[in-house]
Amino acid sequence: xxxxxxxxxxxxxxxxxxxxxxxxxxxxxxxxxxxxxxxxxxxxxxxxxxxxxxxxxxxxxxxxxxxxxxxxxxxxxxxxxxxxxxxxxxxxxxxxxxxxxxxxxxxxxxxxxxxxxxxxxxxxxxxxxxxxxxxxxxxxxxxxxxxxxxxxxxxxxxxxxxxxxxxxxxxxxxxxxxxxxxxxxxxxxxxxxxxxxxxxxxxxxxxxxxxxxxxxxxxxxxxxxxxxxxxxxxxxxxxxxxxxxxxxxxxxxxxxxxxxxxxxxxxxxxxxxxxxxxxxxxxxxxxxxxxxxxxxxxxxxxxxxxxxxxxxxxxxxxxxxxxxxxxxxxxxxxxxxxxxxxxxxxxxxxxxxxxxxxxxxxxxxxxxxxxxxxxxxxxxxxxx
Amino acid sequence: xxxxxxxxxxxxxxxxxxxxxxxxxxxxxxxxxxxxxxxxxxxxxxxxxxxxxxxxxxxxxxxxxxxxxxxxxxxxxxxxxxxxxxxxxxxxxxxxxxxxxxxxxxxxxxxxxxxxxxxxxxxxxxxxxxxxxxxxxxxxxxxxxxxxxxxxxxxxxxxxxxxxxxxxxxxxxxxxxxxxxxxxxxxxxxxxxxxxxxxxxxxxxxxxxxxxxxxxxxxxxxxxxxxxxxxxxxxxxxxxxxxxxxxxxxxxxxxxxxxxxxxxxxxxxxxxxxxxxxxxxxxxxxxxxxxxxxxxxxxxxxxxxxxxxxxxxxxxxxxxxxxxxxxxxxxxxxxxxxxxxxxxxxxxxxxxxxxxxxxxxxxxxxxxxxxxxxxxxxxxxxxx
Numbered sequence: 001x002x003x004x005x006x007x008x009x010x011x012x013x014x015x016x017x018x019x020x021x022x023x024x025x026x027x028x029x030x031x032x033x034x035x036x037x038x039x040x041x042x043x044x045x046x047x048x049x050x051x052x053x054x055x056x057x058x059x060x061x062x063x064x065x066x067x068x069x070x071x072x073x074x075x076x077x078x079x080x081x082x083x084x085x086x087x088x089x090x091x092x093x094x095x096x097x098x099x100x101x102x103x104x105x106x107x108x109x110x111x112x113x114x115x116x117x118x119x120x121x122x123x124x125x126x127x128x129x130x131x132x133x134x135x136x137x138x139x140x141x142x143x144x145x146x147x148x149x150x151x152x153x154x155x156x157x158x159x160x161x162x163x164x165x166x167x168x169x170x171x172x173x174x175x176x177x178x179x180x181x182x183x184x185x186x187x188x189x190x191x192x193x194x195x196x197x198x199x200x201x202x203x204x205x206x207x208x209x210x211x212x213x214x215x216x217x218x219x220x221x222x223x224x225x226x227x228x229x230x231x232x233x234x235x236x237x238x239x240x241x242x243x244x245x246x247x248x249x250x251x252x253x254x255x256x257x258x259x260x261x262x263x264x265x266x267x268x269x270x271x272x273x274x275x276x277x278x279x280x281x282x283x284x285x286x287x288x289x290x291x292x293x294x295x296x297x298x299x300x301x302x303x304x305x306x307x308x309x310x311x312x313x314x315x316x317x318x319x320x321x322x323x324x325x326x327x328x329x330x331x332x333x334x335x336x337x338x339x340x341x342x343x344x345x346x347x348x349x350x351x352x353x354x355x356x357x358x359x360x361x362x363x364x365x366x367x368x369x370x371x372x373x374x375x376x377x378x379x380x381x382x383x384x
Numbered sequence: 385x386x387x388x389x390x391x392x393x394x395x396x397x398x399x400x401x402x403x404x405x406x407x408x409x410x411x412x413x414x415x416x417x418x419x420x421x422x423x424x425x426x427x428x429x430x431x432x433x434x435x436x437x438x439x440x441x442x443x444x445x446x447x448x449x450x451x452x453x454x455x456x457x458x459x460x461x462x463x464x465x466x467x468x469x470x471x472x473x474x475x476x477x478x479x480x481x482x483x484x485x486x487x488x489x490x491x492x493x494x495x496x497x498x499x500x501x502x503x504x505x506x507x508x509x510x511x512x513x514x515x516x517x518x519x520x521x522x523x524x525x526x527x528x529x530x531x532x533x534x535x536x537x538x539x540x541x542x543x544x545x546x547x548x549x550x551x552x553x554x555x556x557x558x559x560x561x562x563x564x565x566x567x568x569x570x571x572x573x574x575x576x577x578x579x580x581x582x583x584x585x586x587x588x589x590x591x592x593x594x595x596x597x598x599x600x601x602x603x604x605x606x607x608x609x610x611x612x613x614x615x616x617x618x619x620x621x622x623x624x625x626x627x628x629x630x631x632x633x634x635x636x637x638x639x640x641x642x643x644x645x646x647x648x649x650x651x652x653x654x655x656x657x658x659x660x661x662x663x664x665x666x667x668x669x670x671x672x673x674x675x676x677x678x679x680x681x682x683x684x685x686x687x688x689x690x691x692x693x694x695x696x697x698x699x700x701x702x703x704x705x706x707x708x709x710x711x712x713x714x715x716x717x718x719x720x721x722x723x724x725x726x727x728x729x730x731x732x733x734x735x736x737x738x739x740x741x742x743x744x745x746x747x748x749x750x751x752x753x754x755x756x757x758x759x760x761x762x763x764x765x766x767x768x
Binding site: 014044051079083084098112198200238251258265277 | 394399424425426427428432435437460463469483484487494496507511512581624626628634636639649650652664
């Protein structure tokens with residue numbers, strides 16, 4: 001015999017379980033603290049200040065990024081920025097989560113059938129309730145949506161101004177072209193990203209309207225190959241993808257976003273990744289003076305008229321000169337990959353680099369001082 | 385007035401909700417299919433076969449990896465391998481999830497207080513129930529646990545043989561040294577990984593006992609600097625970390641694991657990542673004939689006695705010669721970073737590379753054929 005009281009107790013117990021599972025696991029935090037306690041989700045980020053890497057990490061709360069495309073690259077991009085505590089994220093996508101997406105990070109099987117932006121927002125708010133997340137479940141390339149997209153990115157930041165960056169994580173030419181058009185007109189900086197159909201290469205590219213080549217300045221090969229992109233996805237043909245390549249490309253994208261927003265290190269203009277042989281080409285492309293995008297040409301004129309600082313920030317180390325002086329497209333490349341130079345790294349007192357610096361000591365055989373250090377090291381180690 | 389029937393109906397409803405939330409979202413799948421339907425979680429992985437990248441992707445189900453350390457790098461490593469559909473994962477860690485870990489991917493705030501291996505296993509089984517996941521919540525460096533660790537990795541694969549790879553994702557010297565000792569004795573190949581205390585650099589290293597330098601062959605600087613590692617974590621000093629750097633290092637680790645297990649591309653022996661300037665040094669280190677680890681020396685003798693194939697697989701492109709012919713440690717480096725060479729990529733018919741190949745066409749100014757292609761491209765694009 002069960003009594004009403006027993007049944008009511010059972011109901012209370014079940015409701016408590018359900019509410020525990022659905023509760024946001026932590027409350028909002030007013031300001032970022034560097035306090036080293038297990039309960040502080042920002043201690044390891046604020047430590048970047050003590051390590052001498054970032055001057056004002058807490059400024060990340062002032063910034064807004066738009067992420068266009070919340071698939072294999074975009075979802076991880078949004079998660080990384082959320083965990084870094086960015087101020088606001090605006091997500092655009094019109095696709096649904098499917099089991100076929102489970103070979104990439106982020107979405108989980110129980111989210112199948114949900115819209116990607118809704119599923120992403122749910123997970124991201126749970127991970128970090130301090131980040132403001134706004135979602136738009138539409139295709140930015142249609143005429144109506146394009147106007148709304150333009151309005152959103154030009155007024156979407158935390159003080160109703162333009163977003164600080166647009167991060168393109170889309171998988172097709174048309175959407176990239178649309179973002180390019182919008183960012184040239186609105187003079188908004190953006191990052192392009194992409195992963196190859198065979199899943200083993202990818203890239204990111206930083207586009208500063210008027211200053212670096214835009215997406216229309218250097219048209220991609222797919223246009224020339226004259227194949228309708230939609231045919232690629234028909235007839236049981238499906239692109240390969242890997243969580244590794246997409247996670248790495250998202251990592252490059254967010255790392256360079258952090259470097260740009262928080263002003264540390266050098267923002268790389270083009271960074272490629274070839275997985276088969278771990279090759280990472282970098283380069284820098286000047287804009288095409290004859291670019292077909294009139295806003296690109298307008299931004300180029302504005303940039304040319306602007307007084308330049310004597311020593312430009314983030315400038316390429318080799319002298320910039322066009323590789324194809326006579327080429328009709330006016331595209332110039334500076335290949336930076338041949339001259340990688342180490343940025344001096346500083347660490348806090350009492351800390352030293354561990355294993356990852358080991359091989360470097362042995363690398364420079366031309367420097368006799370290194371040999372001395374090596375001997376000293378050996379002596380020290382033997383005496384332990 | 386509520387009746388017993390109404391209360392029982394309410395209980396049934398709540399129980400259904402709870403069970404829906406806790407249900408594994410999909411059933412096990414007997415064998416991997418390449419069928420292109422939204423409900424197939426393996427379609428984009430099996431597409432690697434059609435793309436000409438991997439011969440037998442489904443073989444991934446035969447392999448077992450041990451992941452030691454399930455923190456910022458190890459958890460993402462385990463998630464990537466789980467989503468790739470690896471046969472079995474064995475996870476080792478003795479730490480608990482804390483809110484202070486939320487600046488890295490994978491764990492979520494509601495998992496705070498759980499052991500890392502338990503929390504990871506729960507999430508991973510939900511993502512892919514086809515992967516067998518075994519966890520050990522202990523520190524591998526104590527005497528008793530070390531023996532259990534040795535037993536586990538030497539008999540833990542799907543047919544009670546040794547695991548195919550050990551992936552080291554630990555954050556301290558002692559644990560790395562322990563893994564090194566075990567793998568040398570058991571002759572098991574392993575990958576070392578690490579991220580710097582300042583969060584802006586990292587590396588992976590492939591260690592083949594007797595064939596490449598082991599962790600004891602090239603002792604890391606931290607030993608020489610004579611600071612007890614434990615002091616690094618005391619007194620409010622906490623290492624910085626970023627989800628970007630850790631996600632990228634995990635990506636490199638799993639990508640090279642896939643290349644090794646599924647035999648495609650080239651496995652990189654040492655790959656570094658310097659986030660501040662996007663620099664990626666690669667190198668190859670020969671073992672030290674005087675290595676203090678006697679099993680390392682034994683494996684070197686076995687390797688020296690083994691007949692070598694005329695053309696070795698995955699060999700460095702530059703001729704291998706020791707940089708320090710006379711050095712007491714016998715360590716030799718071959719810096720591969722200066723001569724990156726592109727592996728030819730093949731794609732399925734009907735597919736072509738998109739944007740990421742664009743700049744490459746323009747890169748080689750010495751080749752007149754490229755100029756011809758560029759002209760052709762321009763003509764084609766103008767006619768569209």
